[in-house]
Amino acid sequence: MLLSKSCVYGLRASLYLASKRDSDYYSLKEMSEELDISFHFLTKILQQLTADGLMESYKGPNGGVRLSEKGKKSTLLDMVIAIDGPGLFTQCALGLPGCGSQEACPLHDSWIDTRQSIENMLKRTTLKEIAKEGKEKHFRLTAEGQFSWQ
């Protein structure tokens, strides 16, 4: 799989928040139900994004999470790197350390291009723009239809 499950959950949650009002905090409980992700597992993942400064949280009644200023400006790529790390965009396809133009593996040149196209896909537009498009084009964020962009 290209992205870990944690990462996919994090992206879905990020797009969820990007589709909502920026200033409000949204409850993890509701979010996990709408997005069909285990509550506790989602909590862990978003804690990581909060620690990374991509989201902000607030405890207590009516608490929740929202995108930080940094998060609002960010792309899916930023979220992927925060969760899965930068490996996908830096490492050799055959797992050889220090693979570069000097000491290349047989896939080196084409993998450089391919991984760049993955990176481009993830950073083409911001979360907010994807969410806007999601509303217009009725994209999906869940297997069933629990979630709607409103």
Place this chain on the structure above:
Amino acid sequence: MLLSKSCVYGLRASLYLASKRDSDYYSLKEMSEELDISFHFLTKILQQLTADGLMESYKGPNGGVRLSEKGKKSTLLDMVIAIDGPGLFTQCALGLPGCGSQEACPLHDSWIDTRQSIENMLKRTTLKEIAKEGKEKHFRLTAEGQFSWQ
């Protein structure tokens, strides 16, 4: 990671065999040492490729494995699918079942292109051609320099 470790090991072994004389069997022991892969683990992976008809094995003294007729004609993509399965080339980037043009996730269109470019990278040339190029351009198959194409 794009490919599992098993898969990367399988690709390295496939290229190793592709660089050798087609008709000979090559010992797993030597192969695992030259490619710096655990002997038993490599054995398991190549058993899978043998079961899939991409390689052939022969027991006893001077036994080993070699590419089958099918294997000789195959590409890295065939090896990847035999080991990791076809998921990478069929599944939604957000893990949504049945993601398609009708019920698309926000990444659907660009992911179709990107995963196609991954597939193209892996099926552009045959194993034999990669091995030939490996000899000419002195590509690497290991972290250290144990392996040489001869």
Place this chain on the structure above:
DNA sequence: ACTAATTAAGATAAAATACTCTTAAAACTA
């Protein structure tokens, strides 16, 4: 102050992946 709602953090469990070890089966040598 007390209670309830909510995220944070840590411990635990389950599943998948990566790796190792042991025994069996096949094939060669003599």
Place this chain on the structure above:
DNA sequence: TAGTTTTAAGAGTATTTTATCTTAATTAGT
């Protein structure tokens, strides 16, 4: 036939990823 070499197969272990459970800390409302 006996002994050796090699792959096959199955069991077992370790690590990582995924998921759950429990307790603590923070905040709001009363």
